[in-house]
Amino acid sequence: MRIGEIVETMSTGFVAESFELNRPPPLGSLVVVRLPAEAGETSSGMDLYAVVTYGQTVGLDPSRRAVRRSTDTVFDQAIYQEHPELNRTLRTEFGATLVGFFADGQLRQHLPSQPPPLHFSVQSASPEEVQRFTDRLHYLRLLLAPYGQVSPLQVLAANVREVYQQRDYDRVWLDTAAREIATLLKNDHEALLTVLHAIDPGESYDRSGGGEPT
Amino acid sequence: MPLELGPISQQVDNMAQTIVDLLPAEEGFLARAQDCLRSADADALRQKLEWQHRQQIRIPWLVATPRLSLSGTVPSPSPPSDFSVVGIDASSIPPDRHSSIRYYVLNVGYALLSYGRQPDAVLEASSQLCFQDEQLYVFPQKRDVPIEGTLLSARMEVESLRVLQKMLRSISRPTVALRDGPLILWTLQNESKEVQHVLLHDLLEAMAFLRQTGVPLAGYISYTGSRDVANSLRVWLCQGRPNECERCESDNRDLCLALARIRDRDLFAFLAEGDRSELFGSSSQILEEYGEHRVDFFYMNVGGEIVRVEVPRWVGSDVDLLGFLHAAIYDQCQRSPGFPPYPPALLEAHEQAVITAAERRLVEQMVEQALGQHGQRVVRSAKDDSKRRRGI
Numbered sequence: 001m002r003i004g005e006i007v008e009t010m011s012t013g014f015v016a017e018s019f020e021l022n023r024p025p026p027l028g029s030l031v032v033v034r035l036p037a038e039a040g041e042t043s044s045g046m047d048l049y050a051v052v053t054y055g056q057t058v059g060l061d062p063s064r065r066a067v068r069r070s071t072d073t074v075f076d077q078a079i080y081q082e083h084p085e086l087n088r089t090l091r092t093e094f095g096a097t098l099v100g101f102f103a104d105g106q107l108r109q110h111l112p113s114q115p116p117p118l119h120f121s122v123q124s125a126s127p128e129e130v131q132r133f134t135d136r137l138h139y140l141r142l143l144l145a146p147y148g149q150v151s152p153l154q155v156l157a158a159n160v161r162e163v164y165q166q167r168d169y170d171r172v173w174l175d176t177a178a179r180e181i182a183t184l185l186k187n188d189h190e191a192l193l194t195v196l197h198a199i200d201p202g203e204s205y206d207r208s209g210g211g212e213p214t
Numbered sequence: 215m216p217l218e219l220g221p222i223s224q225q226v227d228n229m230a231q232t233i234v235d236l237l238p239a240e241e242g243f244l245a246r247a248q249d250c251l252r253s254a255d256a257d258a259l260r261q262k263l264e265w266q267h268r269q270q271i272r273i274p275w276l277v278a279t280p281r282l283s284l285s286g287t288v289p290s291p292s293p294p295s296d297f298s299v300v301g302i303d304a305s306s307i308p309p310d311r312h313s314s315i316r317y318y319v320l321n322v323g324y325a326l327l328s329y330g331r332q333p334d335a336v337l338e339a340s341s342q343l344c345f346q347d348e349q350l351y352v353f354p355q356k357r358d359v360p361i362e363g364t365l366l367s368a369r370m371e372v373e374s375l376r377v378l379q380k381m382l383r384s385i386s387r388p389t390v391a392l393r394d395g396p397l398i399l400w401t402l403q404n405e406s407k408e409v410q411h412v413l414l415h416d417l418l419e420a421m422a423f424l425r426q427t428g429v430p431l432a433g434y435i436s437y438t439g440s441r442d443v444a445n446s447l448r449v450w451l452c453q454g455r456p457n458e459c460e461r462c463e464s465d466n467r468d469l470c471l472a473l474a475r476i477r478d479r480d481l482f483a484f485l486a487e488g489d490r491s492e493l494f495g496s497s498s499q500i501l502e503e504y505g506e507h508r509v510d511f512f513y514m515n516v517g518g519e520i521v522r523v524e525v526p527r528w529v530g531s532d533v534d535l536l537g538f539l540h541a542a543i544y545d546q547c548q549r550s551p552g553f554p555p556y557p558p559a560l561l562e563a564h565e566q567a568v569i570t571a572a573e574r575r576l577v578e579q580m581v582e583q584a585l586g587q588h589g590q591r592v593v594r595s596a597k598d599d600s601k602r603r604r605g606i
Binding site: 061064067068069080081082083084085086087088089 | 325327328329333334335336337549551552558562565
């Protein structure tokens with residue numbers, strides 16, 4: 001079900017305007033942006049998953065602040081009945097942090113290489129999608145990054161993934177890079193796992209047919 | 215900072231002291247003026263004004279002719295359970311005399327607010343870039359009388375009512391139309407009859423449409439500075455000719471001169487919340503051109519402010535339309551989130567109509583870019599250019 005439209009987008013997440021005033025999706029819920037083949041970077045399209053990080057209702061015009069409307073007899077929902085312009089002058093928006101994507105038959109739990117396009121629809125994830133996505137829990141690491149910033153670990157992993165592709169899926173280079181990262185992060189086991197997971201080429205990315213990253 | 219605030223500050227103090235010192239005397243005169251409003255004979259005043267008009271005695275002020283009584287009040291009826299209010303407002307980017315390209319932009323904002331069983335709101339704007347001769351000149355064939363200044367303001371009023379006319383074609387429930395500002399286009403008074411005729415033609419056509427559809431139209435003037443009724447009281451008090459004050463030896467001379475400073479909004483401060491005054495006719499000369507749409511006005515306490523409401527005569531003479539309008543205005547003001555109240559339909563129409571400084575610059579850039587694509591450069595005056603650069 002379409003629940004909003006993206007009005008700000010970045011590598012770590014997006015801000016969407018909710019279709020329903022005062023009803024953003026629940027905090028922490030999983031939402032999805034579906035990219036058709038022509039909009040995404042893959043031939044078969046891509047589903048970007050994100051976790052709702054906040055919701056807020058504000059004036060459509062940032063320079064107009066909301067003011068008190070209630071009287072003894074008109075309050076709560078009745079205010080919206082008696083002041084129908086509120087439905088046109090207020091907006092509810094929500095933020096979401098990207099936690100992974102589904103593309104080429106694979107579910108990945110790291111940041112996608114591109115932010116979702118502006119003005120694309122946001123949908124709530126179906127129960128089946130929630131189940132499938134949360135079978136693995138690597139995505140929880142993405143939620144711990146400071147809001148709006150790409151964590152250095154994700155930048156490191158993204159660089160390795162990009163170069164791996166541009167070197168024509170050079171598995172030897174990837175293994176060397178993994179070893180280098182293991183040396184750099186030898187004192188931070190959790191960080192190392194985060195990066196190794198994020199650079200794992202998986203089945204479809206691994207054209208040389210290699211196994212688990214070292 | 216070239217403005218020397220030192221002397222200004224001293225003068226501000228002096229001004230405040232002067233105003234405070236005069237207050238008791240002003241209040242005394244206001245009470246006497248209100249007594250005069252209550253005691254003056256409306257019929258006799260009407261006859262006196264009509265006689266002076268027939269005798270072509272020049273009255274140097276705008277005066278109000280009471281349609282009924284001078285100090286009568288009418289309480290607000292209740293609005294119907296389902297109704298709509300359309301607020302309409304306009305703004306413009308005027309022609310820039312420092313630019314080689316002549317054009318202007320009109321932006322008419324409107325808010326259609328529906329109340330009752332199916333509450334709804336439509337907030338939109340109708341914008342247009344005017345660059346053709348028939349838009350730039352009152353007489354395009356001879357490229358004469360450019361539309362700018364007061365003529366552009368009149369064009370905005372006309373365009374507002376045109377947009378209103380288009381909008382109302384799709385409305386089925388009882389509706390009131392509110393325009394921000396006067397319906398009396400007194401700024402056209404100094405123009406020639408031909409200019410007045412061209413500009414008023416469309417305005418009156420739109421008013422005729424509203425009359426046909428049964429939608430009462432009103433001009434809503436907040437914090438009105440009008441003195442029409444106060445001026446009529448001066449005529450009432452005057453024993454001689456109203457344009458020979460220097461020779462006046464009447465006992466009422468002090469009150470008459472005080473009335474010159476009293477605004478109608480203070481004179482009608484006695485109105486209870488929701489009440490309106492009776493209708494008054496305006497002596498504004500431009501109304502001679504309005505025909506059946508001649509505009510009358512009343513004052514109203516909307517709950518924190520006395521406002522002036524201008525209505526075409528076909529609204530004023532129809533008890534039902536006038537009652538509906540009165541009720542809708544008071545209802546609007548009760549829905550206002552601010553104090554003193556202001557009709558939400560007009561507030562939202564204003565929000566739609568307003569053109570920000572950034573939008574003005576954007577339009578300018580768009581024009582320059584579009585012409586640039588055709589190899590044309592927009593030339594600006596050296597004065598304007600230097601003001602923009604502000605080089606040191």
